[in-house]
Amino acid sequence: MSHTILLIQQNHEAESRTYCDYESVKDCLEGVCKIYEEHLKRCNPNLSTITYDISQLFDFIDQLMDLSCIVYQESTQSYAPHNKEWIKEKIYIMLKQAATGSNAS
Secondary structure (H helix, E strand, O other): OOOEEEEEEOOOOHHHEEEEEEOOHHHHHHHHHHHHHHHHHHHOOOOOOOOOOHHHHHHHHHHOOEEEEEEEEOOOOEEEEEOHHHHHHHHHHHHHHHHHOOOOO
């Protein structure tokens, strides 16, 4: 469990900056997916079921002005920054493991 802070800026407006904090990297990655799902619900309020694939999720991440996270490192007692590409890679691994039923890191 590594405390993780997700930093989000949706567009050029400074007011669109926000953050969320999570107890683990996995919780943070799931949080990114939930943010996208909420976006889809707002854009498609009349649909009872919404589906998407990973490329659509990654397109959403790419169109955000900024998305990054900082992860607490116990060994150094500091936070390490990670960018969009790192987040997308970790989401890909997480979803692949979920699809195959694997718990390996």
